[in-house]
Amino acid sequence: MQNAKDTFYITLRNRLTAVNPARSMTLRSVSRPGILVADAEAPMPQPLLDVFSITWTGLAADLQLPAILAQMTCEIRYATAGTQANAGLDRGRALEEMDSEVFHLLYPYSAQKMNYTQNPAAAMETMVFWSEPEFGPIVTLRDRLSRTAKVTVFAFQEAGEQ
Amino acid sequence: MADLSTQNPCGVARRVAAALLRAGGGTTACLQMPPLQGDSSIAGQIGLDAPGFLSLPLAPVVFRKARVAMQDGQLPKYELLVSAQAVESAVTQQKLSSAQSLFTMASGVVVAGKLFLIEAISASASQGEPYLYRLLIQEACGEWPV
Numbered sequence: 001m002q003n004a005k006d007t008f009y010i011t012l013r014n015r016l017t018a019v020n021p022a023r024s025m026t027l028r029s030v031s032r033p034g035i036l037v038a039d040a041e042a043p044m045p046q047p048l049l050d051v052f053s054i055t056w057t058g059l060a061a062d063l064q065l066p067a068i069l070a071q072m073t074c075e076i077r078y079a080t081a082g083t084q085a086n087a088g089l090d091r092g093r094a095l096e097e098m099d100s101e102v103f104h105l106l107y108p109y110s111a112q113k114m115n116y117t118q119n120p121a122a123a124m125e126t127m128v129f130w131s132e133p134e135f136g137p138i139v140t141l142r143d144r145l146s147r148t149a150k151v152t153v154f155a156f157q158e159a160g161e162q
Numbered sequence: 163m164a165d166l167s168t169q170n171p172c173g174v175a176r177r178v179a180a181a182l183l184r185a186g187g188g189t190t191a192c193l194q195m196p197p198l199q200g201d202s203s204i205a206g207q208i209g210l211d212a213p214g215f216l217s218l219p220l221a222p223v224v225f226r227k228a229r230v231a232m233q234d235g236q237l238p239k240y241e242l243l244v245s246a247q248a249v250e251s252a253v254t255q256q257k258l259s260s261a262q263s264l265f266t267m268a269s270g271v272v273v274a275g276k277l278f279l280i281e282a283i284s285a286s287a288s289q290g291e292p293y294l295y296r297l298l299i300q301e302a303c304g305e306w307p308v
Binding site: 006010 | 194196197198199200201202204205206207208209210213269270279280281282
């Protein structure tokens with residue numbers, strides 16, 4: 001399942017560089033696309049603004065198939081306070097832009113599963129695929145707007161995979 | 163109406179704060195900072211590579227319990243009072259723009275060999291200059307020695 005999670009993140013990260021190259025961040029001294037895996041970074045008391053944070057929550061497995069089909073719930077969380085130039089009054093527009101980017105990041109809804117523990121990464125035999133996003137309501141905290149989009153990610157467990 | 167009286171900051175509040183922290187059982191805390199050369203590889207972003215955090219000492223600081231845990235499973239919270247002189251020195255050393263950047267970049271703080279997560283930061287100022295930083299921190303769940 002970890003390979004599927006890694007593939008999903010790297011796919012979205014690579015797509016983000018094409019969809020909006022300006023959405024970047026500096027984290028742990030590295031300038032990189034503005035998307036991160038929450039459980040692969042240090043805990044943060046406040047979410048980073050204007051970046052996407054991937055959190056893995058639910059897990060289910062279909063054992064009735066020839067190979068185990070794992071269903072993982074992924075929450076894509078994002079928040080913004082608008083831009084300094086507009087004194088934050090464009091935060092609604094900024095959140096809408098991120099909503100739109102989520103659509104573009106997720107489509108097409110599949111990717112070749114890769115094993116990133118090897119260098120170079122090796123293609124595996126199956127695909128990772130996922131559902132359309134299910135957007136939650138906007139949450140307002142002072143001048144910050146945030147939203148969570150839920151996606152169900154499916155992947156077959158291949159032989160020898162942990 | 164603007165206050166036009168002359169009040170040149172002379173750093174006395176900073177020196178008093180540092181002296182009080184030393185006298186009040188001052189110790190050393192270490193911020194866990196990212197390495198100067200970050201890991202830009204894929205492995206560094208998916209939790210495969212060790213982050214190679216650097217230890218940035220801050221002294222004098224005073225470490226104290228902020229409140230008693232009231233529920234089972236709730237970790238106690240602590241306060242770390244940090245001298246603004248130490249913070250300014252660290253900001254200069256790291257070539258950062260502000261103390262806020264310093265604390266934002268830190269992934270945690272180590273006190274007496276235990277890792278704590280920074281939850282909130284506030285500063286006390288005199289004549290427009292901070293003289294003390296107060297960090298609200300919580301014990302990390304990981305029990306590995308640092």
